[in-house]
Amino acid sequence: MAGAISRLNRPTTARRPTHDPVWVRWTLTLTALAFLGLFLFVPLAAVFTEALRRGVGPYFEAFRNPDAIAAITLTLTVAVIAVPLNLVFGVAASWAIAKFNFLGKSVLITLIDLPFAVSPVISGLIYVLLFGAQGLVGPWLQDHDISIVFAVPGIVLATIFVTFPFVARELIPLMQAQGNDEEFAALTLGASGWQTFRRVTLPNIKWGLFYGVILCNARAMGEFGAVSVVSGHIRGQTNTMPLHVEILYNEYNFVAAFAVASLLSLLALVTLALKSIVEARSHSIQTVQP
């Protein structure tokens, strides 16, 4: 729920003539653009303006700080672990759900969506309650000298939780719409199950897969609330980029805070660009294959 709404697999329709008078069109368009400008463009512009307030030198200085480098490294590490895990789950779940009929299917689909309904703060809290010192398995973990909460594993777990549904919810409707005919044909012609998946299913779902992965990645790198609860905020060790931004901001080190924030904003802009490219592609694919 808290994630993006999929815009793939949506047929494009021809634009109909509008009957609205010119002044109505102008007023509505300008009001809409003013609203979007105020709420979307101004905050984005503010990030870059604040980051470059003292010039290019202090801006790049922010990335030379060892804590900043550690934060960037940790964010990349977390994404490299969380995204592939949710990718494998997404493919497995959508294969089972889209290609087969079984009892409890709609329950399973709803349960997969569950993490989007949970507040990020609670997504972190549940792991603290499970693995923290006072948690259910906390004492056992302490006896065996394993730390999950306030350490990297907790951050990875919380990130996996908040990005859990992204790939699956993209692939399930896509694979359901495509049906099983092509896979049956491949099997009849003697392909193995794995060959069928790799040569028939995968090419059919590649854009949906890519779409899910970029959304999953953006959220994994940008997650704040859930990670904030489980991280313990140990500088240079358990600080991801968004947490580093928070610390710098609270220390009134605004240039550095907005510099790191600008890097995350660039990630968001790249995500949006890739997203529109995939949407355009999937439309053209659909019109080619009716």
Place this chain on the structure above:
Amino acid sequence: MFALASKEQSALPGFRVTLAYSVVYLGLIVLIPLAATFLKTASMTWPAFVEAVTSPRVLASYRLTFGTSLIAATVNVVFGLLVAWVLVRYRFPGKKFVDAFVDLPFALPTAVAGIALAAIYAKNGWIGQFMDPLGIKTAFSPLGVLIALTFIGLPFVVRTVQPVLEDLEPELEEAAVSLGASRWETFRRVLLPPLYPSLLTGFALAFARALGEYGSVVFISGNMPMKTEITPLLIITKLEQYDYAGATAIAVVMLIASFALLLFINLLQKWSLQKTRG
């Protein structure tokens, strides 16, 4: 709970292994940790639970969180419909760019949005400097919370209404006009009713998102107890004071609200699917 596949589909391989993997992974990552949260509250006595979730400070946070979320979702319905209408019906330069840009709140990390909004609406910020002489306090006030929640929920209504608006039959509109309806009447009586389910769905999605939102709010809100403290922040405050039971009790209340909303949204989507099919 999960029975075997029906016979005609069993020719495809991999059902058992993919289903088993999905259920185990779902259980380990999502279901068991969530269940643990409910288990933790079960160890509290009922009066202790009631006291934890109804203390004045907690009640004040519910009022702020639910109140601002409701208003933000309403603002998003009005402007979301407007943006969707303009994007579907009109042509203007840079339209594709604007269309892609609408999803920014989904892609921008919430902490980044939070510090950006706080900077803009601070006393000396780009917009704050004009509001302050008028006596309007934005940062560190409920209005700041409202602005952040409006930002975060912006794409939901646009993205639920847009496809429905695109698929509306032009014949209905033309028929209404040929029968002598004015443009406004056509909009109100012919165009708007088919949009109700998607507007309501978008509203519910934006509302649900706003209820749990944390990152974009905490920088602009100032986090004053009883005044600008949202419920998710209160959970974190209790955790930092090692009041695990108190934090969990509030979390359970929020979880129940979220799950009820999720159920409502699922029903809504079924309803709107029927409406578009019928």
